[in-house]
Amino acid sequence: MNARTARRKRIIRVRSVEHQLAEANLARANGELANLVELAKRLETLRVDLAMAKGAVAGRALNSVGELAMRLDIAQENLTTPLSNASARRDQMGVLAQSAMVREESAVRLYERSRRSAEQEMERRSDANRPHRRRTMSLRLIEGGEA
Secondary structure: OOHHHHHHHHHHHHHHHHHHHHHHHHHHHHHHHHHHHHHHHHHHHHHHHOOOOOOOOOHHHHHHHHHHHHHHHHHHHHOHHHHHHHHHHHHHHHHHHHHHHHHHHHHHHHHHHHHHHHHHHHHHHHHHHOOOOOOOOOOOOOEOOEO
């Protein structure tokens, strides 16, 4: 392995680590977004399940149900910005992971090309150092049909 091939192999290792890191960041961003979406669904479920009792209701109960509904609405409104930020972050991490994968694949292709070139060069040099043998074709004359 020559210096160029060794350098490209090191580059592959670096690109591979970069790609793994980008994939981990993407997975983390996906997890954060999934958590926020799940939280939004739970808030929505709580808000829907919050129903007024039929018939006579005490004023305090009515007041506390109304206050709880208001707090759930405020929490749901306050969750829209983090949801959009998490979605944007996930998209950004997806782009970074894709570009890291492309750089890693490019480094692998360069390494393979360099390795093949080095092998061809070694073969050419070994052929050049091989002693020359004359290859003469000996012709036997066939006389009378006998060999």
